[in-house]
Amino acid sequence: MRKLILLVPFLVAAAACTPTEQGAAIGGLGGAAVGAAVAGNEVEGAVVGGAAGAIAGALIGRAAEGRNQCIYRDEYGRRYTAACPRGY
Template sequence: MKKLLLVLPLVLAGAAACTPTQQGAAIGGVGGAAIGAAVANDSVEGAVIGGAAGAIAGALIGRASEGSNQCVYRDQYGRRYTAACPRGYY
């Protein structure tokens, strides 16, 4: 347990430099592996399946949260559409 407490800050510091997609995949993979190992009859198989599913879900969620330089606009009739954001708009 002490080793985990020593390694955890290093892992978190390394994840800070990642994109939201990579962070989501890592967090989802770890969380999915932990949940899969806890609920499955075979903890190794559960961890592998849960980790894979969590990584995929986390990557999709992380990708959705990344800025794609697209803005959502509404026209005078209330219809919504997506187009490139104006220059300099963050």
């Protein structure tokens, strides 16, 4: 039962939709685990570590989302994202 309880948060993290959400979930879980293990107060350590891990994970996931995507501007000044030209 204990293994199932530990496994459920990782399954939820893997089921997140975008790489940003996946990074935030995995980073938050990892940060909370490390924070609880290292800090003198387990609850404070988990909260601070989880927040820091979620922010870092979201930033890393966000960077992975935009691969091979370029931002273009049309004649009306609107911005849109599309695949980059080949070899770019």
